[in-house]
Amino acid sequence: MKLHFIYRYNALTYQGKWLSGNVVAQSKHEVIDQLIQQQKLPVKIRLYRVIIFQNSDKQYRIQLLEQLALLLHSGLALLPALTLLKEECRYLHWQCVLNDIIFHLNQGGALSKQLSRYPLYFPANLTHFIYIGEESGKLDEVLLLQTTQLKNQRDLIKKIIKAFQYPLFLLLTLIVITISMLIYVLPEYQSLYSAFNTELPMLTLTLIRCSQWFSQYSLIILLFILIISYSYYTIKHHSAKFRDIEQRCWLNLPYLGVLLRYHQLHIIFQIMTIIQQAGLPLLQGLKIITEQLTHSLYQRALTDMIAHITQGKSLSSFMRHNPLFPPICYQLISSAENSGQLLFFLPATYPLVLSSIRRTS
Numbered sequence: 001m002k003l004h005f006i007y008r009y010n011a012l013t014y015q016g017k018w019l020s021g022n023v024v025a026q027s028k029h030e031v032i033d034q035l036i037q038q039q040k041l042p043v044k045i046r047l048y049r050v051i052i053f054q055n056s057d058k059q060y061r062i063q064l065l066e067q068l069a070l071l072l073h074s075g076l077a078l079l080p081a082l083t084l085l086k087e088e089c090r091y092l093h094w095q096c097v098l099n100d101i102i103f104h105l106n107q108g109g110a111l112s113k114q115l116s117r118y119p120l121y122f123p124a125n126l127t128h129f130i131y132i133g134e135e136s137g138k139l140d141e142v143l144l145l146q147t148t149q150l151k152n153q154r155d156l157i158k159k160i161i162k163a164f165q166y167p168l169f170l171l172l173t174l175i176v177i178t179i180s181m182l183i184y185v186l187p188e189y190q191s192l193y194s195a196f197n198t199e200l201p202m203l204t205l206t207l208i209r210c211s212q213w214f215s216q217y218s219l220i221i222l223l224f225i226l227i228i229s230y231s232y233y234t235i236k237h238h239s240a241k242f243r244d245i246e247q248r249c250w251l252n253l254p255y256l257g258v259l260l261r262y263h264q265l266h267i268i269f270q271i272m273t274i275i276q277q278a279g280l281p282l283l284q285g286l287k288i289i290t291e292q293l294t295h296s297l298y299q300r301a302l303t304d305m306i307a308h309i310t311q312g313k314s315l316s317s318f319m320r321h322n323p324l325f326p327p328i329c330y331q332l333i334s335s336a337e338n339s340g341q342l343l344f345f346l347p348a349t350y351p352l353v354l355s356s357i358r359r360t361s
Contacts, residue, residue: 125291
């Protein structure tokens, strides 16, 4: 969760008109800057509400983009469409954001540039697609494609989380039961056997010794775990090589690794489809995809892919010799290149990848 603030202000226009309203900002200084840009002289500014950016805001963002795409597709201009959406919006902080965007659009700014001023509400990967839509003249189509991607990504994340909920619950339960047995139950067994002067079985005796050792050195064990955790995050933060080794280990896990691979491939091919449908050149599209990926190995693979294509080689030949791309990717892209129908084959690629994720999860 991320915090944002709504400030309520009273101000005068340069013509002497008294105004009041709300502004989303991180500080009072930012509010003053916004008001001055809008040719308003701030008189009083006070914090009105603290906003926690939640999943409901992400859901509304999808709804907002989808409605904007439909309004643009129906022939309505951008400014009237945004004004209509602002008036129908039920969230105060979104109203403030849309109001500021509309003001700057009236001053001649581009939509992608204005959205980028609110990275919490409109992430960089989203504003990149808005820019593509503006440059290609297909803003409504790009918005519809982007909302479809956001919905698919949301559903995919839900499926992955759901797939891991039960195993993680079992693992946590097993850890709690094991620790409880070592600390509380086994010492009682020792007292019980001692009361009856009965010799303990070898297995029980071994477990009791483990329990005694665990109880005696529990603080040292906890301190050791904390040191290991701190060292791990420190090394991970400062060493790119360590991060690569870690990412490669994750990808080689028998179950989770498959999900991670197909999730990254799903992002790559879905974004590539949107970019191709928007009419953007392949190399420029691959650069945008590289910026949006979070997995370092796939980022490096796409960087190598760009260099490979720049040398005049085919996309399919790179995928064929890179283990990060399964054979289905090479086969479909090779067919697309041979037929000259890349735009036709790309939309068929990421549903296959998505179905592979669903079968795995």
